[in-house]
Amino acid sequence: MPHGSRLLVPLLLALVVGLLCAAQSGPAGTSADDAANDKGQAPSAAAAGFQERNPRYGLRKGDSFDVDFAFSPEFNQTVVVQPDGYITLRGAGSMRVEGQTIPELTETIKKAYSNILHNPVVTVALKDFEKPYFVAAGQVGKPGKYDLRSDLTLVEAVAIAGGFTENSKHSQVVLFRRVSDQLVEARLFNVKQMLQSHDLSEDAHLRPGDMIYVPQNAISKIRKYLPTTSMGTYVDPTHF
Secondary structure, three states: OOHHHHHHHHHHHHHHHHHHHHHHHOOOOOOHHHHHHHOOOOOOHHHHHHHOOOOOOOOOOOOEEEEEEOOOHHHOEEEEOOOOOEEEEOOOEEEEOOOOOHHHHHHHHHHHOOOOOOOOOEEEEEEEOOOOEEEEEEOEOOOEEEEOOOOOEHHHHHHHOOOEOOOEOOOOEEEEEEOOOOOEEEEEEOHHHHHHHOOOOOOOEOOOOOEEEEOEOHHHHHHHHOOOOOHHHHOOHHHO
């Protein structure tokens, strides 16, 4: 084989291997969520963020639940989540369960009794728990705490709380969401633009414990300093 051909063969092999690796890894700069979207899969929970729907209930302080053992009824008990987030299980000690869902709690209890029982069959049922709620504050008709009885969006929640007042800055509505004991997320929503464009695709679905805050618009803050007789001539509150 000529010397030039011997050099060309390794170069062609390297090029083919490089193309195969690139095809398997996907386009440069594509995230896992982008790849999932390309395959028709749902994005990760982190990407879903405020749009996550139908989350499982997480245990809170003061909740109580029944624990039933199918083959060891002597361990059946009713447990209350203590103010520090811990529970005490008969014969298995204490553990922190605040924030756990029922499936997670079931696995926690199975693990706690694994040294006592062989493959325990456990059923956990919520008995008394804090009813889901949201809070509406600021410039709404009826600020307060409301039951979250169904799948509800931010715009619907504002309507339930009496709607916007004439002092509302509904272009900067804030949704606060607690994600841990030390962290609260906040996101701004331009509800005015949503309603004017008849597009509610950005309308967030509420989760239990969310707080909606509607700030005061600028003109209402300075209104008391303006001449009341001519104020209507210069000011249109709907622009704020």
